[in-house]
Amino acid sequence: MIDSAQLFDAIVRERRSVRIYDQENDFDGDIVQRSLERAVLAPNSSNMQLWEFYRIIDPIKRNQIAKYCMNQNAARTARELVVVVVRKDKWRERAKFMFNYHKKRIGNKTKTEYTKRDKRNLNYFGKLMPMYYFSDWFGIWAWIRKILVFSASFFRPVIWQVGNSDLRVVSHKSAALAAQTFMLSMHAEGYHTCPMEGFDSWKVRRCMQLPYAAEINMIIACGKGKPEGIYTERIRVDNKEIIFSI
Ligand SMILES: Cc1cc2nc3c(=O)[nH]c(=O)nc-3n(C[C@H](O)[C@H](O)[C@H](O)COP(=O)(O)O)c2cc1C
Numbered sequence: 225m226i227d228s229a230q231l232f233d234a235i236v237r238e239r240r241s242v243r244i245y246d247q248e249n250d251f252d253g254d255i256v257q258r259s260l261e262r263a264v265l266a267p268n269s270s271n272m273q274l275w276e277f278y279r280i281i282d283p284i285k286r287n288q289i290a291k292y293c294m295n296q297n298a299a300r301t302a303r304e305l306v307v308v309v310v311r312k313d314k315w316r317e318r319a320k321f322m323f324n325y326h327k328k329r330i331g332n333k334t335k336t337e338y339t340k341r342d343k344r345n346l347n348y349f350g351k352l353m354p355m356y357y358f359s360d361w362f363g364i365w366a367w368i369r370k371i372l373v374f375s376a377s378f379f380r381p382v383i384w385q386v387g388n389s390d391l392r393v394v395s396h397k398s399a400a401l402a403a404q405t406f407m408l409s410m411h412a413e414g415y416h417t418c419p420m421e422g423f424d425s426w427k428v429r430r431c432m433q434l435p436y437a438a439e440i441n442m443i444i445a446c447g448k449g450k451p452e453g454i455y456t457e458r459i460r461v462d463n464k465e466i467i468f469s470i
Contacts, residue, residue, distance in 0.1 A: 235412050240454050242416035243298040245447030251303035253281060256446055259409035260306070266405040268398035270353060272318045275399045275441075277406075278432060280305040285431065292427040293443060297453075298418035302445035307428070308403045310395045313437035315357035323349035359388050392439070399441040407444065416449030 226234075260277050268275070280286045286305055293299035326345040330338065338346075358365050369386040376382050385394065407417040420443045428440055 235408055239408060239411040240416070240449075240458065241298075241418040242447075242449030242453040243296070243301075243418050243445075243455060244450045244453030245298075245301040245303055245416070245445070246450050247301065247303075249448060251447060253279070253304065255410065255413045255415055256304055256306065259406050259413065262409045263402040263406035266398070266402040268401065269394045270348070271322060272315060272353065272357075272398075274311050274314055274318060274395045275402055276309040276311055276438070277402070278307040278309060280307060280432075288431050289423075289428055289443070292431065293420055293423040296420060296422060296445075298420060298445035299423075299443070301447065301453075302418075303447035306406065306444040306446060307432065308399050308406075308441040308444065309434065310392070310399045310439040310441050311437070312357070312391060312395045312439070313435070315353065319349045319353040319357070322353075356386065357391060359391075363388055396439070396441050403442055403444060410446060414448075415446060416453070418445040419443075420445060 256279055260279070263277065264273070264275075280289055281304055286302070289305055289307075290296075290299035290302070293305075299305065323346065326342070326349065330342050330346075333342070355369070366386065366388045373382045373384060373386055377384075385391075403419060407419065410417050423440070423443055425440050428443070429436075429438060434440075
């Protein structure tokens with residue numbers, strides 16, 4: 225019997241970026257849906273869930289987006305495209321969602337009955353996250369955050385990454401973890417994928433009518449891969465060069 229570690233090992237080892245997809249057989253969109261529902265279970269920064277996932281199922285839109293993916297084979301032959309989008313601009317909504325969740329969980333305790341964790345959670349989503357994510361056009365708030373962090377660093381360890389671009393990295397990291405979860409799930413279901421960052425983000429965003437603040441993390445081609453869709457054997461540098469114990 226295969227245990228779960230063996231199964232996971234097989235999924236990870238067998239997953240490849242596949243760039244040519246079968247056009248003949250039926251494609252089961254439910255598997256994409258199911259895999260996306262698994263993807264949102266991926267770990268994400270502060271559980272802010274600043275992401276969205278768009279299934280491009282309309283063939284006209286798909287062809288258009290494939291064109292904006294530089295007409296790459298993976299995009300052109302994909303049976304579906306999944307666009308992973310970062311929505312850093314949704315921080316207010318998400319912080320409120322988490323704050324309300326904790327408020328509801330705490331119930332009608334009086335403030336004096338709050339546990340330390342209750343207080344920490346309410347403070348985290350009610351005050352800290354807004355301070356962390358708030359940004360203005362001139363980046364003044366980001367500088368205030370940086371100065372506060374710098375001052376605090378003399379007294380205790382601090383999180384230095386509080387600038388606006390740091391927060392973009394934070395959000396993209398989480399989205400990429402979801403993307404990988406999605407691709408592994410697709411593989412486990414017998415389908416193949418290819419993540420792509422080679423696309424014209426302006427044109428894709430316009431085609432999808434996404435707001436200016438939405439950032440496309442990656443576009444994932446999906447389908448049943450053809451053997452010729454795997455271009456090379458799997459190549460990685462030696463583990464000794466990249467995995468260290470300190
Ligand atoms: C963020 C990201 C962007 C990528 N963009 C492209 C792309 O635009 N086109 C493409 O053919 N492959 C793309 N790839 C796939 C990589 O080339 C591929 O993962 C790498 O060569 C390793 O091969 P493997 O996935 O089969 O192990 C991308 C992968 C990642 C993670």
